[in-house]
Amino acid sequence: MNSSEAEHIRQACLQVAIEAYEQGGLLGLCQEGRFELAMDAIRHLTLAPFCDEDRESASRS
Template sequence: MAEKVRDACLQAALKAYEDAGISGLCAEGRWEIAVQAIRTLDVQELLTRADTPADR
């Protein structure tokens, strides 16, 4: 379970960082956007999906 949450946080941060770079933000701005992506990640959805047999 913890690995799924960690992986989701990492994916959200990497995507946000890349998207922010494409938008022209500097490294500091990209980092702020990446952190915000982690903060706004819907962890409850991850936990709900983890309860389904397909994710086990």
């Protein structure tokens, strides 16, 4: 993994965390609940689109 790929993963994690945190606010969750929702979103983030193997096999098709 190069630094560009790592940055894409970091940005994806930040994006899903922010979206989940904001959604938690709309749902009326407390700060702790919003944080837990954000962490759960990161835990369940699908990383397959960021994997070299997946991109290489897709480019060969």
